[in-house]
Amino acid sequence: MSQWTQLAREGLWTNNPALVQLLGLCPLLAVSATVVNALGLALATLLVLVGASTTISLIRHQVPSAVRLPAFVMVIAAFVTCAEQLMAAFAYSLYQILGIFIPLIVTNCAILGRADAFASRQPVLPAAIDGLMMGLGFGAVLVLMGAIRELVGQGTLFSDMALLFGPVAAHWQITLVADYQFLFFILPPGAFFVAGLLIALKNVLDQRRAARAQPVNIAPRAERRVRVTGTIK
Amino acid sequence: MSMMHAPQLGKAPSTAHVMRWVIAATLPGLAVMTLYFGLGILSNVLIAALWAVAAEALVLRLRHRPIWPTLNDSSALLTGVLLGASLPPASPWWLIGVGVIAAVVVAKQLYGGLGHNPFNPAMVGYALLLVSFPTHMTLWAPPQSLWPDSLWPQIMGTLTTSALDGLSGATPLDAFKHKGDAVLASEFWASSPLPDGTLNAWRNIALAWLAGGVVLIAKRLISWHIPVAMLGSMMLLSALFYANDTSHFGSPLFHLVTGATLFGAFFIATDPVSAATSRQGKLLYGAGIGVLVILIRNLGGYPDAVAFAVLLMNLCVPLLDIVSVPRPVGQATARPDERKSAP
Numbered sequence: 001m002s003q004w005t006q007l008a009r010e011g012l013w014t015n016n017p018a019l020v021q022l023l024g025l026c027p028l029l030a031v032s033a034t035v036v037n038a039l040g041l042a043l044a045t046l047l048v049l050v051g052a053s054t055t056i057s058l059i060r061h062q063v064p065s066a067v068r069l070p071a072f073v074m075v076i077a078a079f080v081t082c083a084e085q086l087m088a089a090f091a092y093s094l095y096q097i098l099g100i101f102i103p104l105i106v107t108n109c110a111i112l113g114r115a116d117a118f119a120s121r122q123p124v125l126p127a128a129i130d131g132l133m134m135g136l137g138f139g140a141v142l143v144l145m146g147a148i149r150e151l152v153g154q155g156t157l158f159s160d161m162a163l164l165f166g167p168v169a170a171h172w173q174i175t176l177v178a179d180y181q182f183l184f185f186i187l188p189p190g191a192f193f194v195a196g197l198l199i200a201l202k203n204v205l206d207q208r209r210a211a212r213a214q215p216v217n218i219a220p221r222a223e224r225r226v227r228v229t230g231t232i233k
Numbered sequence: 234m235s236m237m238h239a240p241q242l243g244k245a246p247s248t249a250h251v252m253r254w255v256i257a258a259t260l261p262g263l264a265v266m267t268l269y270f271g272l273g274i275l276s277n278v279l280i281a282a283l284w285a286v287a288a289e290a291l292v293l294r295l296r297h298r299p300i301w302p303t304l305n306d307s308s309a310l311l312t313g314v315l316l317g318a319s320l321p322p323a324s325p326w327w328l329i330g331v332g333v334i335a336a337v338v339v340a341k342q343l344y345g346g347l348g349h350n351p352f353n354p355a356m357v358g359y360a361l362l363l364v365s366f367p368t369h370m371t372l373w374a375p376p377q378s379l380w381p382d383s384l385w386p387q388i389m390g391t392l393t394t395s396a397l398d399g400l401s402g403a404t405p406l407d408a409f410k411h412k413g414d415a416v417l418a419s420e421f422w423a424s425s426p427l428p429d430g431t432l433n434a435w436r437n438i439a440l441a442w443l444a445g446g447v448v449l450i451a452k453r454l455i456s457w458h459i460p461v462a463m464l465g466s467m468m469l470l471s472a473l474f475y476a477n478d479t480s481h482f483g484s485p486l487f488h489l490v491t492g493a494t495l496f497g498a499f500f501i502a503t504d505p506v507s508a509a510t511s512r513q514g515k516l517l518y519g520a521g522i523g524v525l526v527i528l529i530r531n532l533g534g535y536p537d538a539v540a541f542a543v544l545l546m547n548l549c550v551p552l553l554d555i556v557s558v559p560r561p562v563g564q565a566t567a568r569p570d571e572r573k574s575a576p
Contacts, residue, residue: 183364
């Protein structure tokens with residue numbers, strides 16, 4: 001397995017920031033009520049993660065290790081400000097809906113975690129790929145949770161996508177059940193519930209695969225007889 | 234008569250025995266509720282019981298556990314009955330189903346089944362419904378005939394929203410909560426805010442639950458500690474509120490006979506799995522529920538609070554069990570030095 005597939009596999013599945021590392025849960029739980037909110041935050045986080053990982057890898061030999069964390073946070077904060085300004089410029093309504101959660105990307109542990117654990121020890125290209133894959137893995141879980149919560153909570157999918165994609169997306173909404181609302185899934189407790197179910201689902205899939213991969217080992221009969229007198233023929 | 238040697242220990246009642254007696258003890262309360270609010274109460278209980286048994290059987294099958302021995306302990310049935318009894322009369326079948334599935338599948342079986350659930354299953358279902366479907370959960374039709382006109386369409390959920398609004402009424406707690414700060418309590422009661430006999434109906438229902446609870450205590454199926462501590466702390470705290478400001482807070486008696494106070498004290502808070510275990514722990518647990526109920530009713534956003542109070546105190550049970558370990562006879566402390574017991 002090449003280094004790149006390894007990085008992709010880690011970010012998307014085996015070391016997924018949301019499902020395995022359980023980092024960045026605050027935005028994951030708070031902003032995943034609809035697909036459009038989730039996608040907006042996923043894109044912003046992805047941008048910050050790739051930018052911060054690349055930059056931190058570039059400056060890794062210049063930053064003394066005693067002050068590395070403040071330095072990393074400064075870099076991350078700079079990229080978050082960029083993402084915030086971009087969003088305010090191109091998707092202002094979504095910017096208003098996401099509100100405090102965009103500046104809070106600075107405190108997303110998934111980003112600082114990757115900066116310290118990976119980007120500060122690796123060359124630029126692997127760091128950038130790692131940032132991309134971690135961002136995609138986080139974003140995929142965020143969007144999946146947004147889809148589940150929107151579907152179960154209000155019976156629609158892709159509502160208000162115009163907030164992110166402009167007037168083109170005005171008719172993207174799919175209404176599966178009209179006049180339906182299950183508030184629990186829109187409210188924060190529903191986010192905990194869905195996140196728990198997704199983690200459980202990932203563990204089940206991993207266990208199934210591990211069980212298939214393991215060769216079936218049947219011990220010969222005679223070995224299992226422990227109280228034997230005389231000789232076994 | 235045969236002679237027995239010491240120790241003459243009685244046989245501990247089986248789970249099924251306890252559960253069935255608790256179900257039997259709900260009958261007076263259910264009967265009086267049906268008398269006042271119509272057959273919608275019985276339909277709630279029946280539908281909830283069916284959902285509960287079906288959900289439990291399905292999960293046991295998925296978990297590869299024996300189905301009949303577990304169903305036979307009647308714990309799922311009891312959860313269904315308790316949840317059904319707390320819902321507004323003639324709730325639609327799907328609403329009951331969502332609540333029961335949350336109670337039996339999520340709150341009980343996902344945690345490992347009877348004995349492993351940290352939260353009271355029926356109250357988890359109730360809280361989920363209250364948070365998710367506020368319009369349906371605040372539809373208490375006022376006391377009416379035994380057979381309400383729109384019973385069947387209500388249960389099937391085919392009634393239009395406007396027709397539902399026409400049926401809706403408020404519980405006394407609901408009306409009192411939403412009277413507004415400008416209205417004094419004396420003005421509120423003078424304006425006869427509720428249909429005739431509503432308060433009487435709720436008082437008689439409360440007395441019927443009390444009767445069922447007394448039977449359970451007399452048969453030693455529940456201990457007196459939790460209900461007494463809960464009701465006592467409720468009375469004390471509501472009396473303090475009332476003494477401080479009679480014009481805006483309900484009297485202790487009002488809090489005692491309305492809402493789920495007595496039902497909660499005897500049937501919900503006493504759940505042996507999710508409540509504290511030692512006597513001292515039970516007293517603290519019951520008192521905590523009473524304090525929370527009055528605080529939420531008087532200062533919070535919801536008119537009644539038994540479900541939330543019980544769930545919050547369920548969260549505290551592991552801590553209560555640690556601080557209230559009973560002191561064994563002959564020991565100086567609750568936790569004798571472990572080195573002594575080692576060989």
